[in-house]
Amino acid sequence: MARLADLVDWCDRYLAVSDFTDYAPNGLQVAGPEQVQKVVSGVTASQALIDGAAERGADLLVVHHGFFWKGEDPRVVGMKYRRLSRLLEAGIGLLAYHLPLDAHAEVGNAVGLGRALGWQVEGPFAERNGGPLGRVGSLTEPCSGEELADSLGAILGRPPLHIRGHGRPIRRLAWATGAAEGFIEEAADRGMDAFVSGEISEPTVHIARECGIDYFAAGHHATETFGPDALARRLAEEFDLDHEFLDVDSPA
Structure with a gap:
């Protein structure tokens, strides 16, 4: 087990997040449990990936494409509401790193x-x-x-x-x-x-x-399957966590 705050701090420093000007917030986007043991990673925080993480008992989801992009509708309705609801119901935190992970x-x-x-x-x-x-x-x-x-x-x-x-x-x-x-x-x-x-x-x-x-x-x-998997593997090694990469197929 490891403290969520320690995981976030380690990732932010390891990826030098403060050096980047990005189109979405990098780092912790949705709070989760204070203690983390199981990490699931994937490319995009889609409904399918979130559901898969919940089914596997994840405490933390690490992705390349998270939420809250510049220029999008800020309201938590529709698809965004369903995704956030599932994360909160399952008690899963969301870590997202865009340009720093590229x-x-x-x-x-x-x-x-x-x-x-x-x-x-x-x-x-x-x-x-x-x-x-x-x-x-x-x-x-x-x-x-x-x-x-x-x-x-x-x-x-x-x-x-x-x-x-x-x-x-x-x-x-x-x-x-x-x-x-x-x-x-x-x-x-x-x-x-x-x-x-x-x-x-x-x-x-x-x-x-x-x-x-x-x-x-x-x-x-x-x-872009390489970055999220490699980052989460490195994080799991550093803090002795369980990790699984889920590849939700996308033809795009």
């Missing part, structure tokens, strides 16, 4: 994706709002765009959308998880052969073709 050098989404694919990290990429939201690196062996798409699909469990911008081998690439397609021009300007993110928007197709860079939309959810 950027972190050890448990971040970007480094986790690169580690899973075996990419060699060479430096930061897309430094925004307090930290590097992505990374640049290289492949141990150059490959074709089709081969890179195959490796992404094998690791993430879903084929990426591949926009071909050239026909040369891919050696160096940049990547940032989630809704990071807007960084593609920065990747092209830095001479990358490929750029990988989670989502794609209509302009991304034309930018890839006109800037001569291969682009891969590998899935917002799929590319």
Whole structure:
């Protein structure tokens, strides 16, 4: 068992939350029991994830996408009411870390994706709002765009959308998880052969073709499973807690 306040303080300091300007509050979003033993982690604090955490007797839920985003309706009604009610009824606290969990050098989404694919990290990429939201690196062996798409699909469990911008081998690439397609021009300007993110928007197709860079939309959810799992595992090790990662499938 560990005190909730100690867990929150450790995560806030470990992720350097105060360094970031974000679109939602990072840290404790919903209070839970003062003592924590079972932690469940996941990508998004959806109803399905909350229900799964309750079924597993969780005291604390750790996610990447929590609540209270800037610009949303602040009223606690409808879907938000149902989610919060379930958390409160089950006695589960909610910890959410957005940009700090994208950027972190050890448990971040970007480094986790690169580690899973075996990419060699060479430096930061897309430094925004307090930290590097992505990374640049290289492949141990150059490959074709089709081969890179195959490796992404094998690791993430879903084929990426591949926009071909050239026909040369891919050696160096940049990547940032989630809704990071807007960084593609920065990747092209830095001479990358490929750029990988989670989502794609209509302009991304034309930018890839006109800037001569291969682009891969590998899935917002799929590319951001690494951070919440790694953070919660690290937290569980530090405080001798039980931990389980729940992957609530999302095709987005």
